[in-house]
Amino acid sequence: MDTYELNKWAGAVLAAGLLLMVISEIGNLVVHPKTLKETAIAVAVPEEAGAPSSPAAPAEKAVPxxxxxxxxxxxxxxxxxxxxxxxxxxxxxxxxxxxxxxxxxxxxxxxxxxxxxxxxxxxxxxxxxxxxxxxxxxxxxxxxxxxxxxxxxxxxxxxxxxxxxxxxxxxxxxxxxxxxx
Ligand code: HEC
The missing domain is CATH 1.10.760.10 (Cytochrome c-like domain)
Incomplete structure (x- = not known):
């Protein structure tokens, strides 16, 4: 491989890299990376006891x-x-x-x-x-x-x-x- 050939390859690799950078920049512009509005604090809350109520479950009878x-x-x-x-x-x-x-x-x-x-x-x-x-x-x-x-x-x-x-x-x-x- 002569120098000219090497340069051609190096150029192609550089161009590919640049193209990737441009694509990822456009990706960011289009998708808007999300930032959290509020600080999220994870708090461990025990699960409700008992069976999960399905939406089809009959409505609870209203006791005063x-x-x-x-x-x-x-x-x-x-x-x-x-x-x-x-x-x-x-x-x-x-x-x-x-x-x-x-x-x-x-x-x-x-x-x-x-x-x-x-x-x-x-x-x-x-x-x-x-x-x-x-x-x-x-x-x-x-x-x-x-x-x-x-x-x-x-x-x-x-x-x-x-x-x-x-x-x-x-x-x-x-x-x-x-x-x-
Ligand atoms: C994830 C945390 C969290 C959990 C779980 C939680 N609370 Fe609270 N509670 C708060 C916060 C924060 C406030 C203050 C609310 C505000 O200022 O808007 C509050 C306020 C209250 C108040 C008003 C107190 C006052 O001095 O006026 C009552 C009553 C209350 N909670 C009862 C309960 C009960 C009973 C439970 C469980 C069934 C419960 N909370 C579960 C965080 C929680």
Whole structure:
């Protein structure tokens, strides 16, 4: 191979390299590499217990909250509260984690735990944490308080929410009474 031949090959290799660079640049322009808008924090949330509910499952029969609360059980609630403990403590004087400490939350105004920085979705709710409001928030956090930074899908089974409320009632100095049947 003479020098001219070598140069031809070297040139071809260079040209191929350049072409690749150009193609990948165009690729970037066309596809827009994604940047995350918010910082993603992975939080381990235990799976919902029990069988996955299929969309074809019959709708849950609506039992009124007072009735559910009359049958609620704080011990079962403690087990369900494990879904919250990656973000919340429930004991008196417990630390704020990703979410505020939840001791004695029932009956008080939203967004009152000292040292926790709430979203305006919570501080602007304008109604106290009655049992009904807690039930609604825990069923569908983003539906009840649009814009809340509680990244939690909710507890979809109303009987499980009632157990959870019984657990919140237990973690309280002077809890409000459950609504009468
Ligand atoms: C991924 C973390 C996370 C999980 C899981 C979570 N929460 Fe929260 N929670 C938060 C955050 C963050 C806030 C503050 C929301 C805001 O300011 O918008 C909050 C707020 C709340 C509040 C309002 C407190 C107050 O002082 O006004 C209640 C009540 C609550 N959570 C209950 C629960 C319960 C009960 C569970 C479990 C069934 C749960 N949360 C699961 C993060 C979480």
């Amino acid at each position: 909250l007072p009735e559910l609360l009359a049958a609620a059980d704080a011990t079962r609630g403690a087990a369900i509260a494990k879904r919250c403990t990656s973000c919340h403590t429930f004991d008196k004087g417990g630390k704020n984690l990703v979410g505020p400490n939840l001791f004695a939350v029932a009956g008080r105004d939203p967004g009152k735990v000292a040292g926790f920085s709430y979203s305006s979705a919570i501080t602007g709710l304008g109604k106290p944490w009655s049992w009904e409001n807690l039930d609604a928030y825990l069923n569908d956090p983003k539906g009840f308080a649009p814009g809340t930074k509680m990244a939690f899908a909710g507890v979809k089974k109303s009987a499980e929410r009632a157990d959870l409320l019984a657990y919140l009632k237990q973690n309280h100095d002077s809890p409000p009474a459950f609504p009468a049947k």
